Amino acid sequence: MTSCLVISSQYPIPGTETGRDYLNWSNEKPTLVFHCITFCYSVPPMSTTQMCCHVTTGSANACEKTSFVFLRQELPVRLANIMKEIDFLPDKLLSTPSLQLLQSWYETSLMELVGFLEKEPDDKKILKKFTETLVNIRNRHNNVVPTMAQGVVEYKDAFGSDPVTNQNVQYFLDRFYMSRISTRMIMNQHSLIFDGSANPAHPKHIGTIDPDCDVTEVVKDAFDSSKMLCEQYYLTSPEIDITQVNGKFYTGLQTLVQVVFQCLFCFQNAMRATVETHEMALHLPPVKVRVSLGSEDLTIKISDRGGGVPLRKIERLFSYMYSTAPSPVDIDNSRNAPLAGFGYGLPISRLYAKYFQGDLQLYSMEGYGTSAVIYLKALSSESVERLPVYNQSAIRHYQTSNEADDWCMPSKDPKKLGKYERRS
Structure with missing residues (x-):
């Protein structure tokens, strides 16, 4: 399996000489990172057992390093996958102020995470900075659900809706919100365990998981x-x-x-x-x-x-x-x-x-x-994660139009049969 780190090094990011100065690349949409991460690194689902084991096995410092190395590659993959799907939404929906704001949050968070791809995991300052970044990203995305919902309302008010759009938006939002649940879950696991603020009332809790x-x-x-x-x-x-x-x-x-x-x-x-x-x-x-x-x-x-x-x-x-x-x-x-x-x-x-x-x-x-x-x-x-996968099947779903129903469906209003009665 090719890692996103290797691919990113092979294809320099626009605006940099080596492709490694990730944090300075803030004015261009990270198209190449989307492509490299999405198509060269799959999303492995985790079980609740694995979520506990990979942060509790070994010494505290070793656990944090293991979690850091995993998340610095996994989180960009999950964000990039769903960001690719956002582009398949109707252009008029993407043009709403709410969707523009939401996309800026995701792009900012992705670039912050990509900045850790080549950082040294043995540096305690880097580990601390990474945990702080996760908390900042989590806070930045607190209003993702109502912001996306507001965008849908803005779109419906301005342009109405149709069966094809309804079907595609429903399909997308299920995947989008599931992706959000998964990223917040693994971010919370790391930040709650390694930021030094464990809840003394629940000493046995492993992040958000209660054994x-x-x-x-x-x-x-x-x-x-x-x-x-x-x-x-x-x-x-x-x-x-x-x-x-x-x-x-x-x-x-x-x-x-x-x-x-x-x-x-x-x-x-x-x-x-x-x-x-x-x-x-x-x-x-x-x-x-x-x-x-x-x-x-x-x-x-x-x-x-x-x-x-x-x-x-x-x-x-x-x-x-x-x-x-x-x-x-x-x-x-x-x-x-x-x-x-x-x-x-x-x-x-x-x-x-x-x-x-x-x-x-x-x-x-x-x-x-x-x-x-x-x-x-x-x-x-x-209890294994159910994750959306960005692939050709997902693309085809957005490109498929709604076919006519092949069953006789009643109308919303009952027919007025009086006009069919034979007049004497």
Whole structure:
């Protein structure tokens, strides 16, 4: 396998003599780096076990060097892969102010990372600078989700939408946000472990991974957080009825972000639906939770009696282009909730589940309630990253147009059959 370091040295970067003065190359789009990294270095998915092992095996200094050598090549590859796909978005979408801003963030971050490709891993100052750079990149990308969402809103408001664009944007955003989840995951693992700011309240945590994760307790914590928000807004909230199957258990090496994010969003939806459906009732029906550990899957089922949704709307709930929620007033305000106002909670939650080979499914009974089922891998060795790969298959997907449906589909409005009646 050819490394991006060798390729970059063979093909000097524009504006430099040797191709090694990466940090001074700030005024030109790094096209050659995209090409070299994307086509000459594949993206290896990692399991949660590997994420722990490669930063905890050996002495502390050796672990940091190992992580540094891995990330300085891996992170540019992941960024470059998704940056190549951004170019396949409609030109009118790319021209929106939000997309222009977002692309500048990614280009800046890529160039900062490329600057470490030939740095000496034995230099402690370099290791410290690298960790600081990861923190800066993470902070720079904090508002990527609402910024991209705002770009989609700007595009729809100005140009409308069509089935082909909707299909391509949905395909891209699933891959784009999955890529973001993966890069933040491995950056957080490194920075949380090596920046010297470990959480004393959780000494056993390995970055964002808890080797002794009690999922039932995590679910309860997520419920309590959602309950507090619900009571602040509605002045009331339903209680929880939780049951764990197979007794008290620990799943081992679960990412807290993965579990908490999905549960938080599902609880917030369940509570809102329950309160609004039973606003005149003296007692609210509880949100029922079932947690079950099997030989392959860890399953969390969250059920409410919030009235449910029609079957035809289920898939639409996972679409980025069909959100009817109002957009936030100021996306630059870092105090805003990351998903507030765009209706992206459900599709992003599903991506968090899929990131480690799980899933999130909705089952609804209109007039009664909805069940959200979160599937996670029971074994940490099987919790392997699901990563987008930039290749010819991905390119063909963007170039394929939507074909006409070969099934008879009903129109949105029922036909008026009166005009077909035979007149006597």
